Amino acid sequence: MKSAIKKFGLWGLYVVFVVLAIGLHEGEPRFLSDGAYPWGKPIVWMIWLLFLIYSLRINAQENFFTSLKRMYPILWSRQIGLDLYIGLLVPLFLIFLHEGSLLMxxxxxxxxxxxxxLATLIYLALNYDGLVAYFV
Structure with a gap:
């Protein structure tokens, strides 16, 4: 039981996050676009789904935290991880610009x-029309 929680605990939190994000979303339609480039929204949802399936498959083969422990001593692994997290500031800034709310x-x-x-793709899919509207 303890190893199952360790292996799948974050996925349980992710399911809760996705259900809340989709369920509480207001404004534009969740899965279909009625704005410019309407084919983009289903593509974003498909990318999210494929990435989710890939992530679950990898998780079934190897524990994330075990891999992280092995990768941490490698300096380039640290640099790539830091690069990822610095890069995640960009979608957070877009969320601020789009929502106009520090609370969001x-x-x-x-x-x-x-x-x-996996989280940024959910935001992009749910708010696709509003985000695209800034650029067209």
Whole structure:
């Protein structure tokens, strides 16, 4: 039981996050786009789904924390990890610009830093029309 919690505990939190993010989302339609480039929203959802499936497959083969312990001594692994987390500031800044609320950034902060692109892809998919509208 303890090893199952260690192996899948974060995935339970991720399911809660996704259900809350989708369930509490207001504004544009969740899964279909009625804005510019409407085919983009299903593509973002497909990228999220494929990345989720890949992540679950990897998780079934190897524990994330065990891998992290092996990678940590390698300096380039640290640099890549730091680069990822610095890069996650960009979607958080976009969330701030789009929502206009520091509270929304704080609500997304933990999921983004724990689940990285699995969280940012959810935000992009849910808010696709609004984000694209800034650029067209």
């Amino acid at each position: 950034v704080l609500l997304w902060l933990l999921p983004v830093f724990v689940f990285a692109n």
